[in-house]
Amino acid sequence: MLENYFPVLVFVVVGMAFGCMPILLGWLVSPHRPDSEKLSPFECGFEPFEDARTKFDVRYYLIAILFILFDLEIAFLFPWATIFKEITATPEVKLFGFAEMLVFIGVLVIGYVYAWVKGALDWE
Amino acid sequence: MLKNFVMPDLYPAAPELFLVAMACAILLADAFAGASRRWLAPVLTMLTLIGCALITYATFDGTATLTFANMFVDDPLSDFLKLLLYVAIIVVLVYGRDYLAARNLDKGEYYLLLLFATLGMMVMISAYNFLTMYLGLELLSLSLYAMVAIDRDSPRATEAAMKYFVLGALASGLLLYGMSMIYGATGTLELGRVAQTIHEGTTNRTILVFGLVFLVAGVAFKLGVVPFHMWIPDVYHGAPTAVTLLISSAPKLAAFAMALRLLVSGLFGLAEHWQSMLMLMAVLSIGIGNLAAIAQTNIKRMLGYSAISHMGFMLLALMSGVAGAEVDPMALINAYSSALYYIISYVLMSLGAFGMVLLLSRGGYEADNLEDFKGLNKRSPWFALMMAILMFSMAGIPFFVGFFAKFSVLLAAVAAGHVAVVVLAVIFSLIGAYYYLRVVKLMYFDDPVDAASIRAGLDMRLLISLNGLAVALFGLFPDSLMMLCTATLVRSL
Amino acid sequence: MDLKTIIFYVFAALLIFAALRVITARNPVHAALYLVLAFFNAGGLWLTLQAEFLAITLVMVYVGAVMVLFLFVIMMLDIDIKRLRQGFWRNMPLAATLGVLMVAEMALVLSTDYFGPVAFPGTKMGADYSNTRELGRLLFTDYVYPFELASIILLVAIIAAVVLTLRRRKDVKHLDPVQQVAVKHSDRLRVLQMPAEKEGE
Numbered sequence: 001m002l003e004n005y006f007p008v009l010v011f012v013v014v015g016m017a018f019g020c021m022p023i024l025l026g027w028l029v030s031p032h033r034p035d036s037e038k039l040s041p042f043e044c045g046f047e048p049f050e051d052a053r054t055k056f057d058v059r060y061y062l063i064a065i066l067f068i069l070f071d072l073e074i075a076f077l078f079p080w081a082t083i084f085k086e087i088t089a090t091p092e093v094k095l096f097g098f099a100e101m102l103v104f105i106g107v108l109v110i111g112y113v114y115a116w117v118k119g120a121l122d123w124e
Numbered sequence: 125m126l127k128n129f130v131m132p133d134l135y136p137a138a139p140e141l142f143l144v145a146m147a148c149a150i151l152l153a154d155a156f157a158g159a160s161r162r163w164l165a166p167v168l169t170m171l172t173l174i175g176c177a178l179i180t181y182a183t184f185d186g187t188a189t190l191t192f193a194n195m196f197v198d199d200p201l202s203d204f205l206k207l208l209l210y211v212a213i214i215v216v217l218v219y220g221r222d223y224l225a226a227r228n229l230d231k232g233e234y235y236l237l238l239l240f241a242t243l244g245m246m247v248m249i250s251a252y253n254f255l256t257m258y259l260g261l262e263l264l265s266l267s268l269y270a271m272v273a274i275d276r277d278s279p280r281a282t283e284a285a286m287k288y289f290v291l292g293a294l295a296s297g298l299l300l301y302g303m304s305m306i307y308g309a310t311g312t313l314e315l316g317r318v319a320q321t322i323h324e325g326t327t328n329r330t331i332l333v334f335g336l337v338f339l340v341a342g343v344a345f346k347l348g349v350v351p352f353h354m355w356i357p358d359v360y361h362g363a364p365t366a367v368t369l370l371i372s373s374a375p376k377l378a379a380f381a382m383a384l385r386l387l388v389s390g391l392f393g394l395a396e397h398w399q400s401m402l403m404l405m406a407v408l409s410i411g412i413g414n415l416a417a418i419a420q421t422n423i424k425r426m427l428g429y430s431a432i433s434h435m436g437f438m439l440l441a442l443m444s445g446v447a448g449a450e451v452d453p454m455a456l457i458n459a460y461s462s463a464l465y466y467i468i469s470y471v472l473m474s475l476g477a478f479g480m481v482l483l484l485s486r487g488g489y490e491a492d493n494l495e496d497f498k499g500l501n502k503r504s505p506w507f508a509l510m511m512a513i514l515m516f517s518m519a520g521i522p523f524f525v526g527f528f529a530k531f532s533v534l535l536a537a538v539a540a541g542h543v544a545v546v547v548l549a550v551i552f553s554l555i556g557a558y559y560y561l562r563v564v565k566l567m568y569f570d571d572p573v574d575a576a577s578i579r580a581g582l583d584m585r586l587l588i589s590l591n592g593l594a595v596a597l598f599g600l601f602p603d604s605l606m607m608l609c610t611a612t613l614v615r616s617l
Numbered sequence: 618m619d620l621k622t623i624i625f626y627v628f629a630a631l632l633i634f635a636a637l638r639v640i641t642a643r644n645p646v647h648a649a650l651y652l653v654l655a656f657f658n659a660g661g662l663w664l665t666l667q668a669e670f671l672a673i674t675l676v677m678v679y680v681g682a683v684m685v686l687f688l689f690v691i692m693m694l695d696i697d698i699k700r701l702r703q704g705f706w707r708n709m710p711l712a713a714t715l716g717v718l719m720v721a722e723m724a725l726v727l728s729t730d731y732f733g734p735v736a737f738p739g740t741k742m743g744a745d746y747s748n749t750r751e752l753g754r755l756l757f758t759d760y761v762y763p764f765e766l767a768s769i770i771l772l773v774a775i776i777a778a779v780v781l782t783l784r785r786r787k788d789v790k791h792l793d794p795v796q797q798v799a800v801k802h803s804d805r806l807r808v809l810q811m812p813a814e815k816e817g818e
Contacts, residue, residue, distance in 0.1 A: 002621070004744060005664060009624070060693075062782045064686045069771050069778075071682045075674045076764065079753030086750075087757060090126045100761050107768040110148045111775035117155040120779045129758045137762075144769065151776070193759035233780040240773045247766065259766045263773060270777035305726075334726055 062120055073108065077101070133191045136198035138183055139176045139206065140246055146172040147239045154232030165232040169239055170217060176242075177210040186615060190252060194314050197252035201384075201616035204608070205249045205377050212374040212471055213242050218587050219479040220366030222580060226487050229275055229364060237274075238370070241267035245378035252389070254303040254313040257382060261299070261346065264378060265292050268371060272363040284362025291345070291355045299342025305335025306391070315390035322393030333397050339386060340401050346379045347435045350408035357416075360428030365485065365492065368424055369478035372431055373471045380467045383442060384460065388617065395446045402443035403545060409436025410549050414556030424492045426559060427477055430518060433556060434470045438463050440549060441533040444540035455539055460617070461609040462532035468605065469517075469529040469598065476514045476591040483507065483580055483588060497563055499572030507578060508567045510592030517595045519560035520553055524599035532606065625665055632658035643702075645691045653684050667742055670749040 041048055080101050087097030115121060134141060146168065154165045180203055188199035216238070224230040240263060247260030269292065273285030307313055309331040310321040321327055345352040360368050387398055413433030420426035441463035445456045484491035484500075491497075501508040517524030520531075530553065537546045580588075598605055635655035642648040656679045663672040756764055 002665065002667065005669075058782050058784070061686075061690070062778055064689065065778045065782075066775065068678075068682045068686060069774055072678060072771065075678060076756070076767070079670065079749050079756055082747065082750045083753035083757060086754070087126055090129070093126065093129060093131055093758075096131050097757060100757060100764065103765060104768040107144075107148065107765075107772050108775075110151055111772045114151050114155045115775055115779055118779055118783060119785070120783050126754065126758060132761065151772075192762035195760075195762050231780065233776055236776055237773070237780075240769065240776075243769065255760075255763050256766070259763055259770065263766065263770050266770060266773050266777065270773070270781060273781055276781065331726065334722075 059123070066115060066120065070108065076104065132193065135183065136189045136191050137196055139179045140243060142179055143172060143176055143239060143243050147236060151236055162230065165235040166217065166221065169235040170214065172239060173210045173214050177207060180206050188616060194316070195253040195256045196250050198250060199616040200612045202250045204612045205381055206246055208468060209242065209245055209374055209377050212377065212475060213238065215475050215587060216370045216373065218583055219369055219482050222584065223366045223482045223485060227275065227364065234271065234274055237267040237271050245374060248378040249381040251385060252315050254307065257386065258300060258303065261382065262296065264375060265296065271367045271370070272359060275364050280362040281364060284359045288355050288359045295342050295345030295352065298338045302335045302338030302342060305331055305338065309335065315385060318390045319392055322391065332394060336391060336394050336397055340398055343383050343386060344405055346382065348432055349405045349435045349439060350412045350432060353409065353432045356432055357425045357428040361422055361425045365424065365478060365482050365490065369475065369482065372427065372474045372478055376467055376471055380438065380463065387442065388460065399443045399446065402439045403542065406436045406439040406443065407545055407548055409433055409439065410552045414552045417556065418559045421494055422492055423481055423494050423497070431474065437530060437533050437549065438466050440537050440545065441466055444536040444542065457610060457613055459536040459540065461606065461613050462536045464609040464613065465606055466529040466533055469525040472591065472595055473514055473518050473526060476588065476595060477518070479588045479591060480507065480511045480514065483578060483584065486579060494563065494566060495573055498566045498570040500567040502572050503575065504578050510589060511567060512564050513592045513596050515560040515563050517599065519557040525595050525602065528599060528602040621665060625662065628658045628661040632662065646688065649684060649688045649691055653680050656680050656684065668748055670752050
């Protein structure tokens with residue numbers, strides 16, 4: 001099985017090299033003469049007004065958490081897809097194999113409808 | 125083609141399926157109903173619980189049935205505990221209604237989380253597999269974390285929820301780690317097969333004991349016994365009282381089921397190891413719980429520490445099942461049924477005590493200090509009597525239900541030969557009687573701080589009276605409940 | 618040493634390095650990025666154990682969703698790094714003792730040979746073996762009950778997230794496109810019949 005992943009390994013190695021080499025080369029070849037002006041953040045010529053980090057609207061987290069919850073479904077949908085043919089080819093559990101995912105998705109759709117109706121997806 | 129797979133039998137899980145279907149319906153109904161039909165969610169929740177009770181009662185058949193590839197067990201013990209669970213949740217609903225409405229917390233989500241917490245407890249009660257046990261526990265815990273924090277504008281509730289969540293996640297981690305160790309040693313997650321593998325003695329005992337330590341730590345956290353009790357006072361104090369009422373009652377039933385199934389059904393072969401752990405935790409809990417409760421001025425905190433000591437007593441019964449090397453079935457059943465009896469009587473008393481705190485609070489005012497009970501006799505002699513009964517029973521004074529619960533536990537412990545532990549437990553519960561009796565003294569011999577009359581709906585007055593009278597009546601006639609507990613366990617173990 | 622062993626050591630070394638940097642990095646953003654690196658390497662390790670589905674899920678769910686949320690949260694919060702680091706040295710002895718204890722316990726367990734390569738030699742699967750399909754076979758037959766419970770836990774998480782964070786803001790001025798489109802001229806313009814007035818009166 002693992003030999004199937006050999007191209008992936010080569011890809012990872014090449015990708016790493018491609019990412020690291022320019023940084024390494026730049027660090028080796030270029031001159032280093034830093035001063036405080038060069039190192040200060042550049043903000044269109046202004047002095048920075050304030051810290052870049054500000055309190056963020058809590059609604060962003062709500063959207064992000066909902067995204068993660070629905071994103072997780074993929075972990076269940078994907079194995080189901082790989083055995084779907086197999087389970088529907090078994091006469092006794094043909095409908096069962098379909099219905100179990102229907103129930104799973106149905107429960108989450110109810111959650112989705114709830115979040116929608118409550119206005120959790122609105123960005124006022 | 126899949127081989128060897130037949131569709132699981134859904135019949136034993138009928139109450140759970142009904143609850144899920146109803147919860148989804150309530151979720152949609154509440155989302156679309158709008159603010160004008162707020163009564164919809166509590167009424168439907170109540171109907172759901174009654175429906176679950178009817179289904180559980182109707183499908184009761186006195187035998188153990190396994191389904192879902194042996195992950196779900198439907199035996200007399202699970203049916204009995206589930207029926208008690210529905211009663212406890214219905215009581216929580218009635219007691220909490222006015223309190224929640226006064227604080228604008230009676231949103232549909234509260235009832236939904238309550239239903240999902242109930243489902244989690246049902247899953248735990250019926251679990252016959254490490255995985256379903258864990259999932260039920262997570263379902264319960266997640267719902268409880270959110271319920272503790274449901275009063276978003278209260279910093280104390282938010283802090284309590286945060287502590288509960290962080291420590292709860294840690295405990296879940298410990299539990300999972302222990303489960304994975306035992307899985308590594310036995311190669312199965314099913315409780316019956318774990319027990320069988322340990323019995324055959326072909327596995328590595330070091331790994332098993334190592335896993336057991338983490339498992340017991342996780343269970344101890346959920347029960348809230350020393351040294352895993354840190355969350356109890358803060359969460360009991362910080363949560364809205366209606367939620368404290370829930371946390372202090374129904375989950376104890378589920379945690380009892382979890383302890384019994386994991387330790388007795390699954391890891392009975394390691395009894396010599398977990399008994400000594402339980403003994404240590406029991407003694408520490410009874411000691412620290414009772415001593416710390418004396419220093420409290422807030423009644424929710426005080427009852428929290430008292431819960432720790434009561435859970436210690438329950439552990440005392442659980443560890444008394446096996447004495448020495450040979451297993452005596454009679455002593456075994458005696459010890460476990462005294463544990464079951466203890467947990468039922470504790471839930472009954474805890475519901476009543478927090479119900480009284482809810483009864484005295486009104487509007488935006490919390491009656492959670494001991495001061496608020498001063499002179500209750502002058503304000504309402506009847507409810508003062510009810511509270512006195514509850515406190516006497518918690519203190520273990522004859523002849524209330526709490527006395528017989530303690531008595532049967534101590535008998536079982538003596539039968540198992542733990543005389544020194546019993547002496548310690550008696551001494552500490554005598555010390556503990558002080559803080560229960562202090563409440564009685566405040567009610568009868570002090571002058572009221574405020575003279576406002578007690579206002580509550582008829583159903584709540586009726587139910588709280590019934591609750592107090594039940595504590596007194598079960599104390600006068602303890603045999604019937606004890607026999608029920610014994611019969612249930614005989615048929616289930 | 619064959620190629621697989623070399624790959625294992627590379628992933629393991631990178632994983633330990635990244636995990637150490639998660640704890641020691643002064644900048645929380647760097648710590649989060651190192652955690653991403655740690656997850657990638659853990660995924661790589663799982664892949665060498667032929668648990669390809671777990672590896673892919675780890676990368677997809679943790680790196681793709683959870684860590685992105687983490688990173689945003691860290692970048693958007695006012696984190697006073699100096700204040701966070703207060704008490705580090707005061708708590709250090711206790712933390713170090715606990716850490717050493719845990720390492721010792723783990724070493725004790727792992728050195729019993731029970732989980733060693735002798736007990737678990739690992740199975741060599743053919744090129745057409747799919748870990749995902751094997752998991753699916755179990756998950757959708759024997760484990761259907763935990764599977765459906767998982768959806769309910771996700772539903773509870775949705776409810777909890779909405780009830781704990783959703784706030785209606787009163788001070789926001791916004792346009793509702795539905796109302797804008799549905800508007801009729803009679804809503805905006807009213808033609809009044811008024812009696813004519815004479816000039817100068």
